[in-house]
Amino acid sequence: MLFNSYAFIFAYFPIVLIGFFLIGRHNIRAAAGFLALASLFFYGWWSVKAMPLLLLSICFNYWSGLRLTPQPGRSDKQRKRMLVLALTVNLVVLGIFKYANFFIANVDAALVAAGASPIEMVHIALPIGISFYTFTQIAFLVDCWQGKVHERSFVHYALFVTYFPHLIAGPVLHHAQMMPQFANPKTYRVDLDKVALGLAIFTFGLAKKLLIGDKMGEYADMVFNGVHSGVMPSLYTAWFGVLAYTMQIYFDFSGYSDMAVGLSLCLGVRLPLNFNSPYKSTNIIEFWRRWHISLSTFLRDYLYVPLGGNRKGPARRYINLFLTMLLGGLWHGAAWTFVIWGALHGGYLMVNHLWNAKVRRNVPPGRVAKVLGWFLTFICVMIAWVVFRAESMSAAIEIYKGMLGMHGVPSVAFGEFIVPYRKPEFFQTLLVALVVCLALPPTITLERWVPQPVFLATRPRAGSVATVTIALVTVTMLAFCVSQLGSYSPFLYFQF
Structure with missing residues (x-):
């Protein structure tokens, strides 16, 4: 169901909008649950077969988030092991569904060049929206480990992940932007403005x-x-x-x-x-502050900064920039074209920062x-x-x-x-x-x-x-x- 379709504009959205506020007048928790179910219906309209994976992902990450949150009797070492496990599970699942055939194709090319028999491709469909909901939940897990998450409602968490306006193609959401709004009673009252x-x-x-x-x-x-x-x-x-x-x-x-x-x-x-x-x-630095802002923010906070950011000298900063954009390119798709696109922007950013450091600061x-x-x-x-x-x-x-x-x-x-x-x-x-x-x-x-x-x-x-x-x-x-x-x-x- 596309946003630009008769079914969405004249059926799905009016029903969801009216139902959400009618239920919200009496029970805000029930209204949040209704909106989460409506979002799952929206996702299922695209692919019922991909629904179990989404539900398993939500349940696993919610459970992992509870175990990652600092609590008495739970050591930092235990929580760190849990973080590594949870991130590994998410990245492995994303890797299997999105990058397995890309990896096999490159291995096959090397095998054929060496005169060996190629490996058979994996016949698996890419679940729609998997990159967005995986990145959204990875950010949630890291924040749980850092003690930044205080919301414990499973209904609000499920709604945060499945919320239909962003589920299929973003933006990449942060729990601090969304979950407090779902907990606010004012959200469930009609605001004509x-x-x-x-x-x-x-x-x-x-x-x-x-x-x-x-x-x-x-x-x-x-x-x-x-x-x-x-x-x-x-x-x-x-x-x-x-x-x-x-x-x-x-x-x-x-x-x-x-x-x-x-x-x-x-x-x-x-x-x-x-x-x-x-x-x-x-300039290209400004471009990435304006283009796909939610993804740029995610890459900065959860990839560039953990790699060291600009804290380890100029040379390391340029390497971190390049690696961040390289992986950002690969996030877009399992093809060398996306890797090259990321590499180009990584190179652009390196040149831009070098120009700013050596030339621009002396010439307004x-x-x-x-x-x-x-x-x-x-x-x-x-x-x-x-x-x-x-x-x-x-x-x-x-x-x-x-x-x-x-x-x-x-x-x-x-x-x-x-x-x-x-x-x-x-x-x-x-x-x-x-x-x-x-x-x-x-x-x-x-x-x-x-x-x-x-x-x-x-x-x-x-x-x-x-x-x-x-x-x-x-x-x-x-x-x-x-x-x-x-x-x-x-x-x-x-x-x-």
């Missing part, structure tokens, strides 16, 4: 996905899929194809994140901000420097997206060759794949995409324009005109987006 704002944010996220992300994806697929069919992109075709994917992944994932924030806000729960206009960044950046920094950052991000999108390194290399003009300078068309820059709709959508991601503020800033439904206001107040305008735009946009529903269009981050 939050409902109005939530619906507006959801609508803008839906528009990002349907009207921009999916449209850009059509053109990106022409180029990237064309390479797999033996059609090599010329100079402009390659650059426009990569630019199209650069816009697609931003509006697809940012759209999902906005929709998740909006849906959750309707239920009275605030999710953390996951995007903050990342394509406005003037001016306006021209900021513009050049933005342009260089945007180009570097685009270059890295090539390996992220390509299905193989050989395909990525052909795209790179096209970007260098090694496949020629443009032709009018190639086979059944229409050159995107010959289609007016491409430029129209691309222009809108660039304006939205480079000139407009993040969607979350709607909060100042949608403070309260106008028809409920008891008296006129400043900003009411802007509120009415946003309300009309939101309703019109929602109606138009609904008219565009129909085709199956999953979110890109579902595959991770």
Whole structure:
């Protein structure tokens, strides 16, 4: 069940929203349980076969968290052994389901090269959302061991893990952000301010996905899929194809994140901000503070800092940065393309930090420097997206060759794949995409324009005109987006 589907918008979410608040009027614990069961139903709609693994993961990690919490009579040594065991179980399960075939494929390549017989692949499906709920629970376990977790309710823990707005594609949640909200009685009372704002944010996220992300994806697929069919992109075709994917992944994932924030806000729960206009960044460090913020925070707190962070000198700091991004790339998928993508960003960060340490601290950046920094950052991000999108390194290399003009300078068309820059709709959508991601503020800033439904206001107040305008735009946009529903269009981050 997709957020961008009739079943979700007109059946599932209205039922969950109404049921949650009706039950919450009488029993908040029962309302939390209802929302947890509704979230499990949402997950089961995707894959009933993957449900037992999710439930076992929740039960095991909740039990482990209780044993990891500091208590009289439980030594630090015992708790540390339990932490190692719990983390190992989580990582082994994730490794089996997500990386077993990747490992076997690489072993097979070595065996075949040595003249030996290859190992048979494991026929196992990747459970949807396993990376997100595994990372969420790993953070919980570490915090339990550090004595930071004080919530003991199993219902709230189960809801924290399964909460449907984030379960499939994030954001990666932290218990301190969510569990206190589930324990707060105010969460279970209807707040029309939050409902109005939530619906507006959801609508803008839906528009990002349907009207921009999916449209850009059509053109990106022409180029990237064309390479797999033996059609090599010329100079402009390659650059426009990569630019199209650069816009697609931003509006697809940012759209999902906005929709998740909006849906959750309707239920009275605030999710953390996951995007903050990342394509406005003037350096790669800033980019990672704005892009997929919840994952960046997790990698920093639970990987980079435990590796030593910047506490062991500059050289070790650069190594830790590189390793963190390398593993962050591998988290996205079991393929060398993701590893290379992580390595590229690791290299970018090393260069950026080195530049800051050796040059920038002595030369305050001016306006021209900021513009050049933005342009260089945007180009570097685009270059890295090539390996992220390509299905193989050989395909990525052909795209790179096209970007260098090694496949020629443009032709009018190639086979059944229409050159995107010959289609007016491409430029129209691309222009809108660039304006939205480079000139407009993040969607979350709607909060100042949608403070309260106008028809409920008891008296006129400043900003009411802007509120009415946003309300009309939101309703019109929602109606138009609904008219565009129909085709199956999953979110890109579902595959991770």
